[in-house]
Amino acid sequence: MTGIDKDRIPAHIAIIMDGNGRWAKQHALGRVAGHKKGVDAVRDTVTACREIGVRYLTLYAFSSENWNRPNREVSALMRLLERFLQLEFKTLQKNNIRLAAIGDLKSLPERVLKTLNEVIGLTSGNSAMTLILALSYGGRDEILDAVKRIAGDSAAGKLDAASITKKNISDYLYTEGIPDPDLLIRTSGEYRISNFLLWQTAYTEFYFTDVLWPDFRKKDLLQAIADYQKRERRFGLTSDQLVGDLP
Numbered sequence: 001m002t003g004i005d006k007d008r009i010p011a012h013i014a015i016i017m018d019g020n021g022r023w024a025k026q027h028a029l030g031r032v033a034g035h036k037k038g039v040d041a042v043r044d045t046v047t048a049c050r051e052i053g054v055r056y057l058t059l060y061a062f063s064s065e066n067w068n069r070p071n072r073e074v075s076a077l078m079r080l081l082e083r084f085l086q087l088e089f090k091t092l093q094k095n096n097i098r099l100a101a102i103g104d105l106k107s108l109p110e111r112v113l114k115t116l117n118e119v120i121g122l123t124s125g126n127s128a129m130t131l132i133l134a135l136s137y138g139g140r141d142e143i144l145d146a147v148k149r150i151a152g153d154s155a156a157g158k159l160d161a162a163s164i165t166k167k168n169i170s171d172y173l174y175t176e177g178i179p180d181p182d183l184l185i186r187t188s189g190e191y192r193i194s195n196f197l198l199w200q201t202a203y204t205e206f207y208f209t210d211v212l213w214p215d216f217r218k219k220d221l222l223q224a225i226a227d228y229q230k231r232e233r234r235f236g237l238t239s240d241q242l243v244g245d246l247p
């Protein structure tokens, strides 16, 4: 861990895992082969984050827009996800990692949802790290859903519309109770947020790398963290106003 300050590890890292298709093309393979290799990178990254002391890791595994991909690819991704949950369950337990999920989970295939809920339930007592899978996730959908529930609760007299706070809004999002990401990594040289954690990334530090997701390994994660540690997070204040790290 040379070059990394162990006392300033980002508590929450979010990752847009991009480039599986391009990796496959570069290796003259089909897109699904790229996703399979992507699972190796997921495993490696979860292990590395746990070792380093990251408390929350959110992975953008399937966006609400990804449903529009060819049926074969969507089915393959769902199968990979189910297998990942079945195979990694023991490792999560061994490493004291809790699984959580955000997104429109009810639109997942029944078998995937069942396995997902089982692993979430069985790991719910783990406390060293939380692995959050964003599945059928869209940031605008999440905000829309929150607005609808806030409006409903307000109409029912449970919430006073005039005194709604930013904290209230956070509490209506899928990420309720999870701190906002400190660092967001996007692989494959794309510079977009792609509808990911729109509300939660207001003050997140962004890190972009050309590495394609299937090639992403611990050294790349450490490089992202080292870069993050060089930055001054000002949260809208001036440098002079900063005393220590703000939340």
Ligand code: FPP
Binding pocket: 017, 018, 019, 020, 021, 022, 023, 035, 036, 038, 039, 042, 059, 060, 061, 062, 063, 066, 077, 080, 081, 084, 133, 188, 213
């Ligand atoms: C983006 O690459 C990646 C995805 C849409 C899926 C990510 C899924 C995995 C890494 C595997 C399954 C996940 C878990 C948690 C087991 P892309 O296909 O858009 O790549 P491209 O832009 O190069 O075509």
